[in-house]
Amino acid sequence: MSALDRRAVLTGLGAGTAALATGVADARIRPGDLKPLIGPGHKPTETDEIGLWQQMNRVEEEVAGSNLLIKDERLNAYLKGLIGKVGDPAAKDMRIYLARIPEFNAVMFPTGFTVIFSGLLLRMRDEAQLAGVIAHESSHFLLRHQIRQWRDMKRKSNVLTFLAMGAGIAGGATGTYTGDLVQLAQLGTILSLFRYNRQLEAESDALGVKLLAEAGYDPMSMSETWDQLISEVEWSARERRKRPNRGYSIFSTHPAPRERLNDLKLSAQELTVPGRTYDRGRERYQAAIAPIRHMLFDDQVKLNDPGASQYIVQTLAKDGWSGTLQFYQGEIHRLRNSPQFQAAAAQSYAAAVAYPDAPADAWRWHGIMLTKQGRREEGRAALQRYLSLAPNAPDAPFVRQMVQS
């Protein structure tokens, strides 16, 4: 376990994906064929699992004490409630931690705690989607995937497989976690859509979608999420004129992510009861993340990954445009920082300030863009509006000078 240091894990990302491409059954796993392998209050009884749990308890202590966690009590209670709905039958044993890292990811640990990364919350359109991810992650726990994977890894001596698993399980599940949440976020289990053991992922998909449907959520919401993940990676790559490279271009002769998506859709259709109305919980979800929504957007958009950010904004806009979405659309264009996108940025800011929910920042950038276009008076008025909305903003002194000059 300790032999797998960070570099080995990272090297494994490249070397290992090839190893994973072999020996995977293609048949879809039916949700009805899977049952949780553990019940409430599960405790390990065998020596190797006891050892793994002891290590994981130390990891959990570290995670629980991290200052990268988002502490908002209501939001954490909300997430805990969702596990209660879809994490049967061991829901009461599960813990959830929300880390402020802008990655589309979540990780389940073998002892039943999960780390949700804030980037995931930004991308979910409604509660059903988030519940789908949590159901999928819970299924890894309920099906004892981590210990099964860990034993499998020890049994095989093939070094490529060893590295691949180390990489795929993201350190989290096998104890290669190095105390670094940011790294964990970049290697976690959802991204394993592209690089993890597909048999286990397919199992988690199947059981997850069943748990989701049983909790009364639209079972299709889970495949929507996977679709968003794949599309976002593709948009991001297209922007930089390259092939999607998050570990799955190696599969180009074997389109695993899309196949899995199709399997998941079939399973969801199987579970959909005709005529029944399913809960999406959009309003509940929006209310729960409202206190941190701007922060989530800032954290993503300021990474200047315009393809990905653009995809996120467009996806969320399917539920309706708002001042916030228009504003961040402008931010994406502005950070692209090329002449052809400056005009697009200016337009987005202008559109944003027409909405009642436009953030104060939209007025500042609207004003700066107008000024740069030579429309000084209009620009000044917009900057003044910014100052009246945010008189104590940290940059107000500079903006005041811009207004006066």
Added chain:
Amino acid sequence: MNRHLLALGAALSLALSGCAGVGGGGFGSGYSLIRAARPVNVGNGAMTVMAPREWNRADRSFFTDVRWVEDWTLNGPYLDGISFVTALPHDKRLIREEYKADRQVPKFRSDMTAPEIAAMIETLYRIRGSSVDFRTTGLVPRAFLGTPGFQFDFEHLDGDELWRRGRAVGAVVDGRLYMIVLDAARSHYFDAALPDFEAMVGSAQRRR
């Protein structure tokens, strides 16, 4: 800039090359001594500053650094660093960027206003410094090199779970960016290096 950010991001970024890490020993990763109280040319030589005490200048690597930026440190790049940006031209970056990287630090443009330069710096820290939280604490007008410029104050929480604090003082002169940036651990190290930073800002002169 590069040295310090690499230190912040060292444990985190997948794309980092092995030799670009922290500390001495590796190829192109040494330091040289800066003497106190005498003018020193920094960056590409377009600016001189005077340090009130001895600092360590990080050697630049052809492969990872840009020639308009130079880094100094007192206690090593995890704890503190001052970066000098000298006459950065239009369409160039503060840092060498992989042309196909998903996340890219924006290029400097000669018509950038101070809020845009501040946003460019924020993006730099978020991408290269692995900052998960970045807060602007101030953006005020301030003369630099005898020109109207800005002072940008900020704080950031990085992937190594340490809060750091920074101050950038800069101005755009003849379409080129001149700037000095202090960035250091928020507890102790920022305050300890601030007087030196202010002395350097005060002593900075453009060389023609």
